[in-house]
Amino acid sequence: MAAIKSWALTDPGSVRKYNEDNMLSRPEIGLWVVADGAGGHDSGEVASGMIVDELARLPADLSAEALIAQVSTTLSQVHHALRAKALTRGSDVMIASTFIALLVTGKNFTCLWAGDSRAYLLRNGALSQLTRDHSLVQELVDLGRLAPADAESHPHANIITRAVGSDSETLELDRVNGTAKPGDRFLLCSDGLSKTLTQTEISHLLGTADGETAPKNLIAAALGHKVRDNITALVVEIQA
Numbered sequence: 001m002a003a004i005k006s007w008a009l010t011d012p013g014s015v016r017k018y019n020e021d022n023m024l025s026r027p028e029i030g031l032w033v034v035a036d037g038a039g040g041h042d043s044g045e046v047a048s049g050m051i052v053d054e055l056a057r058l059p060a061d062l063s064a065e066a067l068i069a070q071v072s073t074t075l076s077q078v079h080h081a082l083r084a085k086a087l088t089r090g091s092d093v094m095i096a097s098t099f100i101a102l103l104v105t106g107k108n109f110t111c112l113w114a115g116d117s118r119a120y121l122l123r124n125g126a127l128s129q130l131t132r133d134h135s136l137v138q139e140l141v142d143l144g145r146l147a148p149a150d151a152e153s154h155p156h157a158n159i160i161t162r163a164v165g166s167d168s169e170t171l172e173l174d175r176v177n178g179t180a181k182p183g184d185r186f187l188l189c190s191d192g193l194s195k196t197l198t199q200t201e202i203s204h205l206l207g208t209a210d211g212e213t214a215p216k217n218l219i220a221a222a223l224g225h226k227v228r229d230n231i232t233a234l235v236v237e238i239q240a
């Protein structure tokens with residue numbers, strides 16, 4: 001199996017005092033996570049922190065499918081725990097977080113997610129978005145009622161339709177699988193980054209620096225744009 005290295009950086013952004021993003025790197029089991037406490041809800045940092053804390057406890061001796069199953073099961077348990085915690089604060093309270101995970105086992109990778117935190121893959125100089133946002137504007141784009149170029153500036157661009165701890169009885173994670181190849185660079189990020197930088201900017205910043213420098217450059221570029229949200233960039237590189 002090829003060696004894997006990862007680097008990550010998070011920042012409150014240019015406006016907010018607190019950072020509700022959380023991240024996890026567990027290269028020993030092939031698991032990387034970004035969780036973004038849902039903006040406008042109570043205790044977003046509690047939700048994202050609980051996700052990371054629970055996944056940090058997963059054992060290191062799981063097979064590929066067992067690891068994927070354990071991540072899904074753990075997220076479902078956190079979902080119900082957050083809903084129960086929210087009920088103790090009032091019937092109209094929600095404590096929620098988006099979630100994106102990259103799992104690399106052998107020559108394969110899997111992404112699991114809920115919400116609008118994203119995973120990108122840079123391969124041979126070409127950037128592709130691996131995830132599809134669970135958001136109101138994405139649904140409008142899919143219905144042909146909104147142009148993709150207008151999605152980020154839409155007044156409801158911050159409304160997500162799926163999250164860990166949301167008001168849905170059960171948590172549904174999306175999944176995508178693929179082959180991990182030497183030279184691949186994956187980027188996991190919260191929406192503060194993906195809504196501030198264009199895909200062209202992300203591709204350039206992810207591809208023109210070494211892996212260790214890439215998160216710093218991505219965060220710096222977002223801060224240069226006066227990003228109004230928390231920002232997290234986690235880069236995973238498959239080495240020869």
